[in-house]
Amino acid sequence: MKLLKYLSLALALGTCTPAFADINAFACEPHWTALLAEVGGGHVSVTTASGAFNDPHFIQARPSLISAVRKADLVVCNGADLEVGWLPVLMQQGARASVQPGQPGFLDASQSVQMLQVPASVDRAQGDIHPYGNPHFQTDPRNIGLVAAELTKRLAQLDPSNAADYQKRYADFKARWDAAVTKWQQQAAPLKGMKLIAYHDGWVYMQNWLGIEAVGFLEPKPGIPPSPGHLSELLGKIKSEGVKGIIYTPYEDEQAPEWLSERGSIPVAQIPDTVGADDDKDLFQFYGLMVDRLLKLQGGGK
Ligand SMILES: [Zn+2]
Numbered sequence: 001m002k003l004l005k006y007l008s009l010a011l012a013l014g015t016c017t018p019a020f021a022d023i024n025a026f027a028c029e030p031h032w033t034a035l036l037a038e039v040g041g042g043h044v045s046v047t048t049a050s051g052a053f054n055d056p057h058f059i060q061a062r063p064s065l066i067s068a069v070r071k072a073d074l075v076v077c078n079g080a081d082l083e084v085g086w087l088p089v090l091m092q093q094g095a096r097a098s099v100q101p102g103q104p105g106f107l108d109a110s111q112s113v114q115m116l117q118v119p120a121s122v123d124r125a126q127g128d129i130h131p132y133g134n135p136h137f138q139t140d141p142r143n144i145g146l147v148a149a150e151l152t153k154r155l156a157q158l159d160p161s162n163a164a165d166y167q168k169r170y171a172d173f174k175a176r177w178d179a180a181v182t183k184w185q186q187q188a189a190p191l192k193g194m195k196l197i198a199y200h201d202g203w204v205y206m207q208n209w210l211g212i213e214a215v216g217f218l219e220p221k222p223g224i225p226p227s228p229g230h231l232s233e234l235l236g237k238i239k240s241e242g243v244k245g246i247i248y249t250p251y252e253d254e255q256a257p258e259w260l261s262e263r264g265s266i267p268v269a270q271i272p273d274t275v276g277a278d279d280d281k282d283l284f285q286f287y288g289l290m291v292d293r294l295l296k297l298q299g300g301g302k
Contacts, residue, residue, distance in 0.1 A: 021045035022159045026069050026099075028077035028087060029056055030275045031138045032109070032147075034283045036076065038173045039152050043162050047072075049083075049090075052277035055251045056082055057223070061090045070094040072105070073158055076151065079108035080115060082135035104157050110135060112150045113143040116204050130201070130222050139273055140205035141184065141287045145177050180284055184291045185210075194298050195241055197234055199248035199257060202273060210294070215241045218248070218256050226256040238264035245297040247271045267301025269293050 022043045027033040033048045040046075047068035050056045056078070059065075069075065069090050077083050091100065099105035115133035137143045152170040156163035192211035199218040207214055216234045218226045237243060238260070246268040248257045254270070261268035271293050272278065272286070280286040 022162060023073050023155065024068075024071050025074045025076060026072035028059075028075075028083050029138070031144065031283065031286070032076040034275045034286070035144060035148055035151060038283065039148060039166060039169050040155055041165070041169055043159060043165065044074075044155070049087075050274075052272045052274050053250050056274075057085055059083070059086045061086055061093070065090055066093045069099075070096075072096070072099050074105050074107065074154060075099045076107045076109065078135050078138065079110035080132040080135035080137075081130070104154055107147075107151060107154050109143075109147045109150075110137065112146045113137045116208060117201075134201065134204045136202040136273060137205045139203050139290075140209040141177070141181050141283070142209065143205060144283060145174060145181070148173060148177070176284075180287070184287055188291050188294065191294055191298055194245075194294075195243045196297070197238070197243055197246045197260070199246075199252040202249070203247070206290070212294070215243055218246075218252075218260070225253075231256060231260060234260055235263055238266055245269060245301065247294075247297070249273050250277045267297055269297045269301065 023040065023045070025036050025040070025044050025046045027036060027046050027048045029050050030048050030052060033046045036044050036046050047065070049065055050059050070093070072095060075091075075095070077087060096105070097103065101108065110132070115137070117130065118133035119131065148170060152166050155166045159166075188210045193213070194211075195213045195215050197216045197218065198214050201214070201217050201219070201222050203212075203214060206212065216237050218231075218234070220227060220230045243264070243266055245266055246257045246261050246264075248254060248268070248270055250270055250272050257268045271290060272280075275281075275283060275286040278289060280289050
């Protein structure tokens with residue numbers, strides 16, 4: 001079933017290489033593949049390094065990714081060290097000079113958004129996987145709109161013969177996107193003030209967007225797995241702070257969230273943080289599902 005879903009997503013997102021692509025792109029995460037499909041259309045073919053079932057902090061530099069990054073004209077990634085554990089190693093395996101960081105062929109999407117939780121200093125005792133601010137900014141769809149503008153510029157720069165088409169596609173996408181964001185905000189209005197517990201501190205942009213508060217995380221520090229003592233502490237918080245639900249992504253272990261849900265008598269929901277875990281075939285369907293699931297969780301789950 002998962003394979004079928006993956007295949008249909010691959011077709012929908014254009015991950016299968018068109019014969020006449022003008023740009024070979026390499027996307028670190030599936031939301032950029034989906035955005036490339038919106039703005040680039042048939043001019044761009046994309047290989048995606050991670051999927052909705054993979055933790056984007058930890059991806060294997062497998063041979064198919066090495067060969068894809070070697071022929072890439074454009075690399076698009078969240079940045080802010082989300083991929084620090086694997087992307088530099090992959091890029092050293094023969095990626096072109098024109099796609100190295102700082103070049104037009106490397107789009108570090110974090111440069112286009114307002115980063116949250118930027119630490120004043122990097123202290124390893126605080127966990128060390130978010131040293132440049134929280135890199136999970138795709139959980140706020142407004143950031144997708146910001147990156148879309150920069151992506152359009154890069155595509156036009158790298159492939160000037162199709163610049164007018166990229167700009168036209170961007171204008172069309174941006175109009176539909178802004179309308180969708182407004183609609184989601186209206187639907188999500190009842191979520192304002194909701195308190196939840198998340199597995200990883202990966203939702204601060206969504207929280208900021210919808211007025212949701214995370215009162216704790218299953219991980220005691222980013223990247224550190226839950227311990228029994230920490231879970232007991234969270235159980236206390238559920239009662240004292242009126243927590244409405246627990247969320248985790250498809251690539252996080254469900255045991256600890258399920259345990260906490262049962263003991264705390266609050267609902268738990270698996271909420272993907274990128275496109276393609278379910279029947280969502282594009283960015284519009286992905287954020288629609290995110291809002292639906294949060295509303296369901298607030299309503300008591302199930
Ligand atoms: Zn993280």
